[in-house]
Amino acid sequence: MIRLAYYPGCTLKDQAKGFEDSAHLVAGALGLELVELQRWTCCGTVHSLATDDVMHQLAPIRNLLRAQEMKGEGLVDDDRLVTLCAMCYNTLKRANSVFQEDEERREKIVEIMTKEEHQYQGRVKVVHLLEVLRGLGWQRVREAVKKPLEGLRVAPYYGCLLLRPRGVGLDDTDNPTIMENMVQALGGEVVDFPYKQKCCGSYQTVHMPETVSELAHRILSQAQEMGAELLVTACPLCEYNLGRMQDRIARRHPGFQPIPVIYFTQLMALAFGLGPGEAGFSPNTPDPTPLLEERGLLEG
Amino acid sequence: MESDYVTIYVLGKKHKVPKDLTIMKAMEYAGHQFRRGAGCRGGFCGACATLYRRKGSYKLEGALACQKIVEDGMVIAQIPFSPAAKKTYRLEELKPSASTILEYYPEVSRCLSCNTCTKACPQDIMVMDYVQAALRGDLAKATELSFDCISCGLCAVRCPAEIVPYNVAQLARRLYARYIDGPAQQVLDRVEEVEKGVYDEEIERLKKASKEELAQLYNSREIDISE
């Protein structure tokens, strides 16, 4: 068992608990243990882009320090900090870069965090679970599959922050393949669609839900046109926007058919024959159980 | 002796006060009369929230005036009240989850994890940690960490995200106690005993006892002083 430091993020303890539960199942099946950080705090969800910003870097860097401390105490096996949420991934990774590259801000940050017992050294590597899987090799994933997703047409939806900006993303932004490889390793049929990296609306969902529902509609209907039966995502905000908005979309576009949006780890856990995880499917998505039952991916 | 006194500054005015006094006693020694900002004088009510700086240090620190001993060069300001518009709610109608916290105190989502609240707290509470626990719906942890909070208000005054941590903590503790922890078994047991009449005889005896008997009983009672 390789023990890796794991950063959940707020939403994965609440509405997106299914994402976390299924990730633990997947990790276990692949010989990994995701060890949750002790005393972690909200990372801030977004990277503060102003060049003079110090205050908003404190939260992510504090979490990186926790990962460092865990390594120091021998609770994890290497310098990696694994995230599941795409926004947390992006924020933690970019804050790490600020700390490593911007000397002036680094000094200020260290000075402000005087109540901390240790000082962050800048050596933690922020990785997304997809990168860890890629590192293990898709063959390993294939070997863990007990219920291949035969014929299930899955559209991977990346959203923004897994791939952008350049240099931060975990795959080629013009032609990503990581999620496609994952779906293929599970035996599923990949549905590629051009809007797979179009923004779901992100935080505008709070005050502009109608606009966001239109964006979601464009994304979902294109995926459906290309034959998708299911979308998978790595971000609780994308899941909320694409899933929860479907009621609004149906009101505005009477012909719209609901399409389930689930977390990629849930799809993996199902393919591994382990079920979707203790918390089950999120209340935001249209119910995927009829589709999954029909394909024999639940129970048995 | 000169060394028995220290200099403190209250409302910007310099005073020489005996060195082993608490801030509260020192201020009274200097002639200030507390009409607000004083309560139990025992470190429990949170009325005497005080901010101060030490001579030669930029650090802004928080303390309870009735507990903190003065130091030479202390510059003191009292915060008798911190503006905190508490939300009203009916506990019976709430659910013990993060969504309840976010419904009543959505500003919790603004928490920067800067730890300024923890630094201001005179009770050494991990304030940032309990706010974060509340944000993600971990009401048990929020309760555990905020248990010693006396709502003095220093964290709220300092928070850059404009959160009032102690109000959030109060809601979290109430939700936890009512919905998650459940009633204290010893209370339930005792109520049952009372209802069964276990204490009836003793109470009747006390009711009929004379003043002298009661005084004697009171003075000879056993006081269990545990470690």
Next chain:
Amino acid sequence: MLTFKSQQLGFNPDQRSFKERVEELSGENLDLCFQCGACSGGCPMTQEMDLLPSKVIRMAQLGLEEVLESTTIWTCMTCFSCEVRCPRGIDVANVMEALRQLVLRRKYNRVSLDELSPEELRTLPQIALISNQRKLTA
């Protein structure tokens, strides 16, 4: 919500130009932009914007402070579609953030939690509220 009037930016003791302030805060060289429009072409939110992203860059280049009164900088979703498309390597999202910050740092909040109903607050996940507050409030 209140509109921000750019005269409120007023106090500028070092007499730096508006363009310089935007460049410093964003870390981007605005002079690189030759108005090709690729950013605007890829931006998913243009229907909610009064100025196209490329126009916003142009106005910042010319030091026109009125750009701060546009809705564009607030409807931006920070999705970085513009950043990957720019042939000159400008991170347009950084410029949008700098423009927002110049306004937010004057105690202007674009949105408020008070505008949300209890039901909305109950159903929105933390990730939405937190990112919303970070980008759109002071």
